[in-house]
Amino acid sequence: MIGRTYLGSLFLSMMLVAISGAAQAKSHPSSENENLAVVYGEAGERYPLVGTGGIKVTGGHHGLFMSNMKSSAIEIDGSGIAAQRYAPFTESSDFTAAPNSAYFVSHACVCTLPTAADVAGQEIVVCNASGGATIFYRSFNGEPLPGSTQAAQMTNSVSGKVDRFISDGTTWYRE
Numbered sequence: 001m002i003g004r005t006y007l008g009s010l011f012l013s014m015m016l017v018a019i020s021g022a023a024q025a026k027s028h029p030s031s032e033n034e035n036l037a038v039v040y041g042e043a044g045e046r047y048p049l050v051g052t053g054g055i056k057v058t059g060g061h062h063g064l065f066m067s068n069m070k071s072s073a074i075e076i077d078g079s080g081i082a083a084q085r086y087a088p089f090t091e092s093s094d095f096t097a098a099p100n101s102a103y104f105v106s107h108a109c110v111c112t113l114p115t116a117a118d119v120a121g122q123e124i125v126v127c128n129a130s131g132g133a134t135i136f137y138r139s140f141n142g143e144p145l146p147g148s149t150q151a152a153q154m155t156n157s158v159s160g161k162v163d164r165f166i167s168d169g170t171t172w173y174r175e
Contacts, residue, residue: 097112104129
């Protein structure tokens with residue numbers, strides 16, 4: 001009789017723990033579709049994750065028995081991540097590029113990049129949008145560009161080719 005009472009109270013305790021755990025997980029404010037998962041850290045801290053902005057939470061461990069038979073997944077699809085937007089410009093003559101801008105060049109010209117120190121961490125995108133155009137690159141203060149020893153030696157004469165420049169604060173890098 002004692003064994004049965006002990007097992008009964010153990011079973012009842014486990015049920016109460018499972019119910020309270022589910023209630024805690026659902027008590028976190030979430031979106032209307034209840035797309036929620038709770039991740040527990042090594043010290044027992046809770047990290048509730050609500051699926052929004054390109055994050056989808058699926059699956060979950062439900063119930064007392066066979067809980068290891070179900071799986072959980074956190075999917076990040078990037079749909080809520082905004083891509084960098086550049087101001088577009090169409091160029092047909094020499095121009096000085098500005099950071100976070102995209103240039104579509106239709107005629108032969110010189111593109112002058114600003115001083116790398118002034119635009120650390122920023123990008124400039126230049127596209128050769130014409131079959132016969134050659135773009136000559138130079139830097140504003142004469143600093144060497146990637147792969148060249150003199151500023152005006154870098155060119156792009158390939159139609160449709162895109163040059164992406166990024167500054168680390170001291171040097172320009174080209175992709």
